[in-house]
Amino acid sequence: MKILVxxxxxxDTTSKINFxxxxxxxxxxxxxxxxxxxxxxxLARAIELxxxxxxxxxxxxxxxxxxxxxxxxxxxxxxxxxxxxNSEPTDSFFVASQIAEHAKGFDLILMGRESIDYxxxxxxxxxxxxxxxxxxxxxxxxxxxxxxxxxxxEIEGGKELLEASLxxxxxxxEPIAEWKIPNMRGIMSAxxxxxxxxxxxxxxxxxxxxxxxLPAAKGAIKMISADNVGELVSLLxxxxxxx
Amino acid sequence: MSSIVFxxxxxxxxxxxxxxxxxxxxxxxxxxxxxALGSVDSSELESIGKYGATKVxxxxxxxxxQGIAKAYASVLIQAMSQENADTLVLAGSSLGTPVAALxxxxxxxxxxxxxxxxxxxxxxxxxKRSIYTGKAFSYxxxxxxxxxxxxxxxxxxLKEVGASVSVTPxxxxxxxxxxxxxxxxxxxxxxEILLPEAEIVVSGGRGMKGxxxxxxxxxxxxxxxxxxxxxxxxxxxxxxxxxxxVGQTGIKVAxxxxxxxxxxxxxxxxxxxNSSKYIVVINKDPDAPFFKAADYGIVxxxxxxxxxxxxxxxxxx
Ligand SMILES: Cc1cc2nc3c(=O)[nH]c(=O)nc-3n(C[C@H](O)[C@H](O)[C@H](O)COP(=O)(O)OP(=O)(O)OC[C@H]3O[C@@H](n4cnc5c(N)ncnc54)[C@H](O)[C@@H]3O)c2cc1C
Ligand SMILES: Nc1ncnc2c1ncn2[C@@H]1O[C@H](COP(=O)(O)O)[C@@H](O)[C@H]1O
Numbered sequence: 308m309k310i311l312v313x314x315x316x317x318x319d320t321t322s323k324i325n326f327x328x329x330x331x332x333x334x335x336x337x338x339x340x341x342x343x344x345x346x347x348x349x350l351a352r353a354i355e356l357x358x359x360x361x362x363x364x365x366x367x368x369x370x371x372x373x374x375x376x377x378x379x380x381x382x383x384x385x386x387x388x389x390x391x392x393n394s395e396p397t398d399s400f401f402v403a404s405q406i407a408e409h410a411k412g413f414d415l416i417l418m419g420r421e422s423i424d425y426x427x428x429x430x431x432x433x434x435x436x437x438x439x440x441x442x443x444x445x446x447x448x449x450x451x452x453x454x455x456x457x458x459x460x461e462i463e464g465g466k467e468l469l470e471a472s473l474x475x476x477x478x479x480x481e482p483i484a485e486w487k488i489p490n491m492r493g494i495m496s497a498x499x500x501x502x503x504x505x506x507x508x509x510x511x512x513x514x515x516x517x518x519x520x521l522p523a524a525k526g527a528i529k530m531i532s533a534d535n536v537g538e539l540v541s542l543l544x545x546x547x548x549x550x
Numbered sequence: 551m552s553s554i555v556f557x558x559x560x561x562x563x564x565x566x567x568x569x570x571x572x573x574x575x576x577x578x579x580x581x582x583x584x585x586a587l588g589s590v591d592s593s594e595l596e597s598i599g600k601y602g603a604t605k606v607x608x609x610x611x612x613x614x615x616q617g618i619a620k621a622y623a624s625v626l627i628q629a630m631s632q633e634n635a636d637t638l639v640l641a642g643s644s645l646g647t648p649v650a651a652l653x654x655x656x657x658x659x660x661x662x663x664x665x666x667x668x669x670x671x672x673x674x675x676x677x678k679r680s681i682y683t684g685k686a687f688s689y690x691x692x693x694x695x696x697x698x699x700x701x702x703x704x705x706x707x708l709k710e711v712g713a714s715v716s717v718t719p720x721x722x723x724x725x726x727x728x729x730x731x732x733x734x735x736x737x738x739x740x741x742e743i744l745l746p747e748a749e750i751v752v753s754g755g756r757g758m759k760g761x762x763x764x765x766x767x768x769x770x771x772x773x774x775x776x777x778x779x780x781x782x783x784x785x786x787x788x789x790x791x792x793x794x795x796v797g798q799t800g801i802k803v804a805x806x807x808x809x810x811x812x813x814x815x816x817x818x819x820x821x822x823x824n825s826s827k828y829i830v831v832i833n834k835d836p837d838a839p840f841f842k843a844a845d846y847g848i849v850x851x852x853x854x855x856x857x858x859x860x861x862x863x864x865x866x867x
Binding site for chain 2: 519
């Protein structure tokens with residue numbers, strides 16, 4: 308079985324977000340980059356499948372050269388080889404078109420439920436539709452029996468158990484697998500694993516990012532004494548008007 | 551502009567977030583046709599007109615009682631073609647978001663999800679999206695005539711602008727191949743207020759000490775007609791189900807009021823609550839980082855404050 312895992316290179320979850328160039332560019336000063344946390348679940352499940360059923364695992368990222376340390380980390384965790392599509396990931400449609408170009412022939416395409424920078428939550432659906440494959444997200448459990456895939460998918464207020472056939476695309480989230488940490492041997496071998504750099508296919512995007520904005524700052528907090536919870540109730544009622 | 555709005559329902563009732571999508575389409579201007587799939591109460595469908603739909607279509611085939619994104623997308627494409635609609639509007643959800651994506655591919659439409667405001671149309675068609683898990687916004691231009699917009703909760707104000715309309719049956723061609731998954735079973739909290747849609751959320755963290763103490767959280771939630779949530783360690787420890795876990799890697803909520811009890815306010819938790827209108831923090835540690843992100847705070851022991859607060863809310867009714 309051939310598995311493709313799509314990974315993002317995103318600011319660590321504790322990062323403060325800032326923009327430069329008149330709010331048109333992300334400011335990466337002092338920011339640590341990681342494999343997207345959901346993509347990390349997808350990768351962990353792929354490695355489990357590799358260990359239990361001898362699958363091969365390829366990772367793909369659409370990004371510029373700066374994402375290579377993140378791709379190497381995925382190789383260190385256990386992926387066999389990698390593809391980097393050499394382009395800025397401008398929008399979901401663009402990224403999905405690039406991934407679809409390289410995803411043919413894979414039995415299982417695993418992604419995160421969403422990227423934590425763009426937060427579109429759609430690249431898996433887009434890639435699936437572009438390739439004519441079913442796609443499911445967010446998947447919390449994924450078991451393969453022959454060509455049948457048994458999944459549990461989170462829905463509002465609960466979950467749904469479903470079955471579909473390979474090949475398919477899944478957007479993953481916990482508790483599908485436990486995050487894996489690379490060991491020394493993995494890190495050493497990752498240096499020599501194949502990482503192929505390919506140029507993007509020419510497609511025209513139909514969405515154009517114009518500028519970024521930070522949320523308005525919160526006003527000062529009002530503290531209320533623990534002995535006077537009635538005051539909180541009246542503030543919520545009369546000042547915030549939420550009761 | 552002519553819009554189709556995909557209306558989701560649960561237990562026969564139209565979801566409030568879908569009514570917001572109708573209100574959004576109405577506020578954008580042009581004609582607005584709402585469409586519901588599967589079994590939904592007809593009185594519910596008629597009242598969609600009040601929020602701005604001039605026409606309501608209902609594809610009631612029982613095959614559509616299960617939400618299979620591919621089959622739904624195909625029905626919506628047929629409805630858009632029949633109504634000559636150029637824009638699909640819906641509320642982002644575990645069903646709505648994939649449906650939006652599938653439709654956008656088929657129609658070569660520009661797609662935006664997580665949209666938080668009405669578009670600005672002074673120079674191109676520009677929507678505002680929430681990005682970096684609520685830590686920022688981006689303005690994006692949708693450049694094609696065909697558009698698919700998935701909104702976030704509170705993107706449009708819900709107000710009555712019209713009257714009920716009669717429902718028109720819609721009979722799409724259903725293609726077996728579009729039912730590309732078999733739903734074996736659904737486990738879903740019934741009768742409860744669902745976390746992603748709740749106007750008030752009461753959430754507990756590790757400071758609640760154990761699952762046996764959740765009655766205190768539930769009592770307050772009940773008094774406020776609120777949904778209950780929790781921090782990640784609480785669901786990791788199995789104290790609460792995973793679908794209650796709020797934050798960067800869990801549910802992102804956008805209620806009018808979020809009450810956090812015994813939660814320290816780690817940045818990953820805040821990422822899930824930063825779209826809340828008001829935040830109340832109850833924590834025994836005055837230096838808990840959550841206080842910096844809150845509107846109202848009480849420094850105190852949850853086990854003493856919660857019963858008093860619940861009583862005060864009930865007394866104020
Ligand atoms: C990649 C990544 C993703 C993550 N995603 C999420 C996420 O989505 N959601 C999330 O919540 N976390 C997430 N986390 C974890 C996060 O960093 C914190 O560890 C977590 O939010 C802490 O949970 P907590 O506040 O319940 O527990 P703690 O940090 O242990 O805080 C407990 C709080 O309770 C207070 N307290 C104790 N006793 C009482 C009492 N009797 N009365 C009142 N207050 C009391 C304490 O003062 C303390 O502030 C993530 C972490 C990582 C690395
Ligand atoms: N630039 C990218 N390169 C590779 N995979 C990506 C990229 N962007 C998004 N993905 C994948 O698509 C998933 C959903 O992303 P999104 O639709 O942006 O929320 C992510 O969790 C990744 O698995």
